[in-house]
Amino acid sequence: MTGYPLSSYKGEKVDVSVGNVSFSKDSFTVVAGPCSVETEEQILKTAETVSMLGASILRGGTYKYRKSPYTFSGLGDKGVEYLKKASIKASLPTVTEVMSIDKVSYLSKNVDMLQIGSRNMHNTPLLKEIGKTKVPVILKRGYMATIEETLLAAEHIAKEGNQNIVLCERGIRCFDDSLRFTLDLAGAILLKENSKFPVIIDPSHATGKSNLVKPLCLAASAAGLNGVMVEVHPEPRKALSDSEQSLTFDEFADLMDSLSIFTKNKNKITRSVGD
Ligand code: PEP
Ligand code: MN
Numbered sequence: 402m403t404g405y406p407l408s409s410y411k412g413e414k415v416d417v418s419v420g421n422v423s424f425s426k427d428s429f430t431v432v433a434g435p436c437s438v439e440t441e442e443q444i445l446k447t448a449e450t451v452s453m454l455g456a457s458i459l460r461g462g463t464y465k466y467r468k469s470p471y472t473f474s475g476l477g478d479k480g481v482e483y484l485k486k487a488s489i490k491a492s493l494p495t496v497t498e499v500m501s502i503d504k505v506s507y508l509s510k511n512v513d514m515l516q517i518g519s520r521n522m523h524n525t526p527l528l529k530e531i532g533k534t535k536v537p538v539i540l541k542r543g544y545m546a547t548i549e550e551t552l553l554a555a556e557h558i559a560k561e562g563n564q565n566i567v568l569c570e571r572g573i574r575c576f577d578d579s580l581r582f583t584l585d586l587a588g589a590i591l592l593k594e595n596s597k598f599p600v601i602i603d604p605s606h607a608t609g610k611s612n613l614v615k616p617l618c619l620a621a622s623a624a625g626l627n628g629v630m631v632e633v634h635p636e637p638r639k640a641l642s643d644s645e646q647s648l649t650f651d652e653f654a655d656l657m658d659s660l661s662i663f664t665k666n667k668n669k670i671t672r673s674v675g676d
Pocket of ligand 1: 462
């Protein structure tokens with residue numbers, strides 16, 4: 402600990418809005434979509450399906466962090482173009498990861514929300530650059546970051562003037578390697594108690610296992626968190642990245658049903674494909 406009491410990051414709760422979606426205390430926001438935008442058809446099909454089933458925001462990686470230089474690393478600008486088309490057709494705002502300062506301006510004009518990935522949570526120049534914009538941002542907790550370091554990373558953005566921050570617990574690394582990472586649910590609750598920003602979880606990247614996504618989403622809802630981010634793919638087995646953790650459309654439908662999403666988000670307009 403650096404000596405800052407966690408409570409110093411508290412303040413009046415910030416309701417982050419992305420288009421007509423609000424990460425407020427009264428709703429449970431579901432961000433859904435593939436790990437990576439792969440083809441125009443794949444992202445469109447996914448967008449229309451998750452929209453119909455009650456998702457609020459469409460995700461899709463276009464510039465991807467990859468462990469190995471020999472694996473698919475995203476379509477880049479082409480992927481952003483496909484994401485934008487899908488967003489318009491499915492009436493869903495979009496989020497994609499920004500990995501470098503030179504892409505902040507381009508991406509903030511072409512998507513509705515930016516994402517700072519787990520590995521970039523410590524990249525203070527990137528945090529500050531996003532802080533100078535007003536674009537809403539999902540800030541993922543670094544997988545080796547403490548709660549306080551996560552809160553301070555958010556402060557780097559907020560101090561520059563951008564308060565539109567959603568914090569995301571996406572699993573941390575610990576001694577047990579049965580799963581990809583370990584979802585720190587208590588940590589997510591602590592983040593929520595000690596900051597003014599909404600907090601969501603990403604059980605897909607936290608576990609790497611599609612069968613664990615639903616129970617953890619239900620836990621997040623029961624714990625009073627503000628939402629979840631989950632990976633969904635038309636054919637998970639053929640996904641170019643994160644195939645094992647991606648939900649099928651049927652699994653996503655079952656998840657949304659279990660979360661009673663339409664009942665919970667009463668103020669949300671029910672969409673149907675093609676609206
Ligand atoms: C992602 O959400 O696409 C991603 C790579 O997540 P993380 O930064 O949490 O690994
Ligand atoms: Mn992924």
